Amino acid sequence: MDAFKLNNNSNKPTLTPETFAKLRDFIDSKCGIHFADNKKYLLEKRLLNRIEHKNLKTYEDYLCYLTYDKGKDIEMRLLYNSISTNETSFFRDPVQLDVFRRGVLPGIIETKKARNDKSFRIWSAASSTGEEPLTLAMILMEEGLHNLGWTIDIIGSDISDGVLSMAQKGEYENYAVRNxxxxILKKYFTQTGSSTYKINSEVSAFVKYKNINLLNVSDTRMVRQRDIVFCRNVLIYFTDATKKKVVNNIYDSLAPGGCLFVGFSESLHNITRLYKPVSIKNSVVYNKM
Known part of the structure; x- marks a missing residue:
């Protein structure tokens, strides 16, 4: 596509308000990530490396490439790597994790025991580099489920191939394990350097990673009969319309009686009535009705 080639001048392209609106809406429609008007600078910065890598002249050219070029599908996956926010750590938001362990887990275990079902299925949606699903695996291991004949099945998903690749490696810096x-650090990690750790294989064996776009029903249909879904600190990046689509997709992936955890700053109020909000120890979980 010669029309997209960059000339040899050193001037960096500028994202105009008109093209920002087009790109913002295009990205929103593809993955739900929404850049508000005051985040124009952020989108401009995050896409610049992709424009330079493809030797394009302008952000408008980049939008044309994403829309029409034969390599657009591959480029979209690389774009997701560039625009995703991946702030996470092990044992993040311990109050919610305590609600999971002491307020939700015992009830689900008793219900499943009564059905003679000793499988436990969790989906960590938007799992980034793996800290959340691995944290959940360690909690279940601390409860001893794996030694009591239970099958532990945890899916960690993200839209970014880059973070999923890092999750597969299971290698982390001090910052990721700070909480x-x-x-737990001594029991389930191996220190590989002065400030680096690797998760032990006995933990990572319980987690499988998938590339899933939460807006794409054909993607979310790959995940079924989950007892619990964690989708924390994700909805804040979506419009209300996108939030509704995402949590409706998650609803279909939950087993009867399953529950959804969202972030502390997130709520399903005025988004959907599919779930029943339940207050547990100053935290809210959403049960499938």
Missing amino acids: TPPT
Whole structure:
């Protein structure tokens, strides 16, 4: 596509308000990530490397490439790597994790025991580099489920191939484990350097990673009969319309009686009535009705 080639001048392209609106709406329609008007600078910065990598002249050219070029599908996956926010750590938001462990987990275990079902299925949606699903695996291991004949099945998903590749490696810096209790760090990690750790294989064996676009029903249909879904600190990046689509897709992936955890700053109020909000220890979880 010669029309897209960059000339040899050193001037960096500028994102005009008109093209920002087009790109913003295009990205929103593809993955739900929404850049508000005051985040124009952020989108401009995050896409610049992709424009330079493709030797394009302008942001408008980049939008044309994403729309019409034969390599657009591959480029969209690379774009997701560039625009995703991946702030996470092990044992993040311990209050919610305590609600999961002491307020939700016992009830689900008793219900499943009564049905003679000793499988436990979790989906960590938008799992980034793997800290959340691995945290959940360690909690279940601390409860001893794996030694009591239970099958633990955890899916970690993200739209970014880049973070999923990092999750598969299971290697982490000090910053990622800063909230991890010392006893847990010693038990389930191997220190590989002065400030680096690798998750032990006995933990990572319980987690499988998938590339899933939460807006895409054909993607979310790959995940079924989940007892619990964690979709924390994700909805804040979506419009209300997109939030509704995402949580409706998640609803279909939950088993009867399953529950959804969202972030502390997130709520399904005025988004959907599919779930029943339940207050547990100053936290809210959403049960499938």
